[in-house]
Amino acid sequence: REPWVNPFSINIIDTLRKSSKSKEFEFCITLNEPLKIKYESIEGVTKIFFTQEELLPPLIGDALDISASWYNEDYSEEQMSYYKNLMKEKFYAFIPDVVLTFSPVPYLRNAFPDALVLHHEVSFFSRAPYPMTWYLDPHGMMFSNFSSPKRFKHEIARIKLNNSQQRLLNNFKQKCRTLLRNSSPFNTIVNPERKRFDYLAFFPLTTLDTYCFHGKFKNKFKNQYQYLVHILDNIPENVGLIVTTHTDFVNSLQKEAIEYLKLKYPNFIYHEEFEKYYAPSQYLLSYADIVIGVFSSLCWQSLLSECEHHPLMS
Secondary structure: OHHHHHHHHHHHHHHHHOOOOHHHOOOEEEEEHHHHHHHOOOOOOEEEEEOHHHHOOOOOOOHHHHHHHHHHOOOOHHHHHHHHHHHHHHHOOOOOOEEEEOOOOHHHHHHOOOOEEEEEEEOOOOOOOOOOOEEEEOOOOOOOOOOHHHHOHHHHHOOOOOHHHHHHHHHHHHHHHHHHHHHOOOHHHHHHHHHHOOEEEEEEOOOOOOHHHHHHHOOOOOOHHHHHHHHHHHOOOOEEEEEEOOOOOOOOOOHHHHHHHHHHOOOEEOOHHHHHOOOOHHHHHHHOOEEEOOOOHHHHHHHHOOOEEEOOOO
16 A cells, blocks of 8 residues: 555654664665556665566465465465565675564564564554554554554453543543534534434444455455445344445445345444545444454544444454
């Protein structure tokens, strides 16, 4: 995805160049071939370009299956050997001390065992009305079984807050809930839905055709539509299901599909008005009694509200 190059990677490089230790840094960006013409002129940065033939050799598998295998770390020895050797060959004399990656890269850990590998992604505060924030995880990509929240879940669960910390947290939660509810453009839409159902559940659809979705559900759901129908088939009729599409894929539900779902499932709640606002999910979350999700930042944000969080209804 090009946004990981500009602004993210370029901003990281610019920030480090402005630091007091700027002379200690040497930079390298690895890109796929389609981005070569656009970014090969970046000055002062080593650039390594991978062709599609190098990344997807015969018999290795397709891109989605391979990415999902890195995400789940269930790759074959043949895959690991091929990509590890490819990295060493392409990097040649550039031996990284730190690797910042926007996708799972166990082959880089194997190719450069002394390097610190930091998995970069936007964190659960990343869209309006919240400020943009990021994380750097030394263990794994978001929501994977190897990420820091998963690895240290028991230690996190044992953290006890003192009274002062609890008051601070409660005040923060209340400020977030008040901000979202008071500034929400959806009160006139959702309040009537509240009267129709005993509970409102919120289900944010995720990005399409990603290694995260494929890695979690490749043997269960082929696409987001099947995933949505599965949820609708398994929630009680007295629970209204508010559905939003991902901000990068606002048209992922076809008009005909929406009309069909509204006819078959009276508790399916989707309004075209949602699509008129960037990142509407932050606001709609504040109405929910239940949040359903697997690898959405909205699952983290639900901790700020009083709703119950269900990773997946099945």
